[in-house]
Amino acid sequence: MDVYAPFAAVYEDWSAPMTEDVPHYVALAREADGPVVELAVGTARVAIPVSEVIGRRVIGIDVSPAMLEKGRRAVGEAGADVELREGDMRDFELEEPAALIYIPYRSFLHVPTWADRRRVMERVAASLRPGGRFAWNAFVFDHHIAHRLDGTRQEEPVPHKLRYVPAENRTDITLDSGATISLWWATKNEWLGLIDVAGLEVEALYGGFDRRPFDETSTEYVWVARKPG
Amino acid sequence: MGRSEARLDPSPYDPIAELYDPWSRSVTEDVPFYVAEARKAGGPVVELGVGTGRIAIPTAGAGVDVIGVDSSAGMLEVCRRRAAEVGVLDHLDLRQGDLSAPPVEERVRLVTCPFRAYLHLPDEPARLRALTAARELLVSGGRLVFDVFAPRRDDIEETDGRWIEREPEIFERADWDEEARTLTLSLRGPGGESTMRLAWLPAQEWRRLLVEAGFEVERVYGWFDYRPYRGGEDFVFVARRRD
Numbered sequence: 001m002d003v004y005a006p007f008a009a010v011y012e013d014w015s016a017p018m019t020e021d022v023p024h025y026v027a028l029a030r031e032a033d034g035p036v037v038e039l040a041v042g043t044a045r046v047a048i049p050v051s052e053v054i055g056r057r058v059i060g061i062d063v064s065p066a067m068l069e070k071g072r073r074a075v076g077e078a079g080a081d082v083e084l085r086e087g088d089m090r091d092f093e094l095e096e097p098a099a100l101i102y103i104p105y106r107s108f109l110h111v112p113t114w115a116d117r118r119r120v121m122e123r124v125a126a127s128l129r130p131g132g133r134f135a136w137n138a139f140v141f142d143h144h145i146a147h148r149l150d151g152t153r154q155e156e157p158v159p160h161k162l163r164y165v166p167a168e169n170r171t172d173i174t175l176d177s178g179a180t181i182s183l184w185w186a187t188k189n190e191w192l193g194l195i196d197v198a199g200l201e202v203e204a205l206y207g208g209f210d211r212r213p214f215d216e217t218s219t220e221y222v223w224v225a226r227k228p229g
Numbered sequence: 230m231g232r233s234e235a236r237l238d239p240s241p242y243d244p245i246a247e248l249y250d251p252w253s254r255s256v257t258e259d260v261p262f263y264v265a266e267a268r269k270a271g272g273p274v275v276e277l278g279v280g281t282g283r284i285a286i287p288t289a290g291a292g293v294d295v296i297g298v299d300s301s302a303g304m305l306e307v308c309r310r311r312a313a314e315v316g317v318l319d320h321l322d323l324r325q326g327d328l329s330a331p332p333v334e335e336r337v338r339l340v341t342c343p344f345r346a347y348l349h350l351p352d353e354p355a356r357l358r359a360l361t362a363a364r365e366l367l368v369s370g371g372r373l374v375f376d377v378f379a380p381r382r383d384d385i386e387e388t389d390g391r392w393i394e395r396e397p398e399i400f401e402r403a404d405w406d407e408e409a410r411t412l413t414l415s416l417r418g419p420g421g422e423s424t425m426r427l428a429w430l431p432a433q434e435w436r437r438l439l440v441e442a443g444f445e446v447e448r449v450y451g452w453f454d455y456r457p458y459r460g461g462e463d464f465v466f467v468a469r470r471r472d
Binding site for chain 1: 257258260261262264265268269287290291452453454455456457
């Protein structure tokens with residue numbers, strides 16, 4: 001079942017406020033001297049400008065046929081060089097090792113368990129060329145924010161309800177139609193552990209897309225990891 | 230840069246220098262864009278209208294030296310203080326001076342003028358002077374990157390002549406003159422108030438001016454996520470120095 005389908009229908013509106021991440025991923029793609037791959041590419045919001053700015057193909061992988069359908073339309077309209085493929089980030093394969101693999105917009109949090117994430121990390125590590133980079137961002141769980149938002153209805157950008165389940169480190173996002181997707185948040189140490197077991201190394205941890213240093217007040221993990229070599 | 234300081238008129242930004250950061254708190258989308266441009270070009274870069282360092286400080290934090298020019302001593306003072314707080318003051322070279330005659334002898338690969346600062350230029354000769362001056366700062370093939378806007382009718386109707394609380398206790402009022410294409414922007418808040426006059430142009434006129442000033446327009450984006458410009462309110466020019 002495509003749990004993302006109801007979100008695909010409203011995804012342009014849902015993601016409209018998020019534009020700050022694009023220059024960050026574009027900058028990384030500019031520095032890549034080989035294939036560039038986006039996981040959870042969705043509607044290709046990020047992949048389209050990345051391919052346009054670097055003037056090269058971006059391979060985009062997503063598990064949701066409905067999202068890919070939206071993505072195909074957007075790519076066609078933009079005339080961008082984005083190749084969309086259906087696939088799961090836990091077991092994707094590439095023909096050629098990548099110089100950059102990235103997952104924007106917290107989508108790494110859609111895979112539920114630590115084991116799932118380890119598989120993603122290991123697939124990424126196996127798919128990168130030596131010196132290649134893996135970049136993603138995820139929110140820092142903040143109990144103040146959770147307390148404020150838990151159970152509330154938000155009108156923007158698309159009406160939805162939020163539910164926080166700390167026992168399962170899970171946030172549920174429910175649309176008016178009842179459709180729900182979940183995010184499973186992770187701590188800094190979990191991320192570091194995942195990077196470690198996959199044989200990657202931390203190149204940078206920023207606290208925002210303007211590349212400010214990550215510190216005790218940061219609300220977002222903006223990671224850049226690297227495959228040794 | 231005492232030479233230029235001496236002949237500068239007081240800036241409308243001086244009285245609101247301490248108010249500026251809280252006022253512009255919600256404006257963050259442009260920062261990663263300009264930081265990325267600066268990293269791509271390499272330092273030093275020149276930022277015209279550097280203000281309180283909203284963009285220059287993260288740029289310096291990303292390891293790129295910035296020569297920042299602003300006509301407001303008050304804004305530069307805030308910038309200096311903030312940069313010192315986060316430990317990047319060594320990477321900032323702040324100079325008081327005019328957008329149209331920046332006190333910069335260096336030749337660089339990137340000149341930026343973020344957040345609509347060129348709208349402070351009142352007329353055609355002033356714009357041409359400013360763009361020509363920016364070109365002078367560039368090495369061969371160097372780039373000028375800036376963003377400006379032209380308002381939509383509904384935006385004018387929605388805001389014209391009304392005090393709007395933009396941030397808590399900070400009010401802003403826009404008085405638009407569509408015929409003259411000017412905007413009188415007033416700001417008042419705790420400890421300061423000011424009024425400034427801005428003048429806008431449609432994108433194609435900026436394009437013409439850039440060509441006239443010796444640039445080739447490489448890109449026009451409609452926002453900081455590199456979407457192509459398709460006639461919206463905001464536009465971002467990437468112009469390359471022609472030799």
